[in-house]
Amino acid sequence: MTDKSDTDSPDAGASLPDETRRQERPDRPSLRNPNLPPVLVRKAPPFSVRLTQLLWALSFVAGAIAIVYFFVVREDQLPLINDAIRAVDGTRSEETYTTAADIIFWSVFGFMVGMLLIQITMLVSFTNRRPGIRWWQFATLVVQAPVYALALEMVGAGEHGEMLRQVLTAQCGLVLLALLVSALPGAINWSVQQHDVRRGTVSGPGAAPDL
Template sequence: MTTDETAAGAPAERPDRPQRPRLRSDNEPPVLVKEPPPFAVRLCQLLWVLSFVVGGVAVVYLFVVRTDHLPSITDAIKVVDGSRPDDTYAMAADIVYWFTFGFMVALLLAQITQLVSFMSRKPGVRWWQLATLIAQAGLYALALEVVGDGEQGEQLRRLMLLQCGLVALALLAGSVRPALTWTARRHDIRRGVVGASMPDL
């Protein structure tokens, strides 16, 4: 383009203008988000819930058959020492029954609390769950020596063993690597802003 053309009013070529700076930084702040837990954690949660259902059925069953099952408990106590009066055996049977019933209820409440803590990713919950399983297995084995006789006792034995098996499987599912990683992370974090993102200006 000649000088005369430029002077006549034709626009002169200008270098490209620099881009306007972004008003948002790429280094966005961390934001807490709620991501779904991995499959292992969901499986662990399902197994725990199933164990609660079985434990609840066992508690209700033990309460319903109390009158019919007390003679079996009394006979089991008489095997240990048969020289006591009948009233003593009846009282001992009541003590054994209510101790077993109360322990099963307390165990259910403790395990429900521990599951809530586990799903909240509280540290060290698995050790408490393992300790609960060990206590459950030991005391169940001891209780079944007394309350596990008779037709009602056999049904109760199946329910207790099924509950312990489900708890053991739940602990195994909650101890695989994806579940351990999910717990160790404590919080799900992403980079961004809370709510809808602002458009670039």
């Protein structure tokens, strides 16, 4: 049996509005913002990019071998270059042919060194995702291939010249393969993004240390 004094108590009736207000009170908003700011991160490049870098590196090795080899066999190649010049015009003095042979040798040697340095610089730009760098890399091949073919007609005679021809051909072939791989969709998307970002705080995993 219910005690009448409890039901008629003013304290029991007064508590009901407070409970109702607590139930109708909206939830406290969260202090954590779900829309986190973008943070630069360092992600491993896709396989196509790493393969491109490897092919470029191999082309640099081939180019360096060609440069060193060409310098080492200089004394053997100069008489052959002399003979090639003499076959074009045999009415000049011997000193003229010797000087012309030296000029052609060092011109080809300088071109090989300069082209190698330019391509190394462009690979650094490619790794940094510079826009349009593939066209500049392609332009180096467009210049490199015909100049090498023309130069080998003058400096590629003899046994040493054949070895030089093979190494330079391998270098151009590796450059061509690197350009083709860099045009794959994965490498293109990686270059277009320019920066790897994620949503989160600076101290989160994968954040760039310089931030």
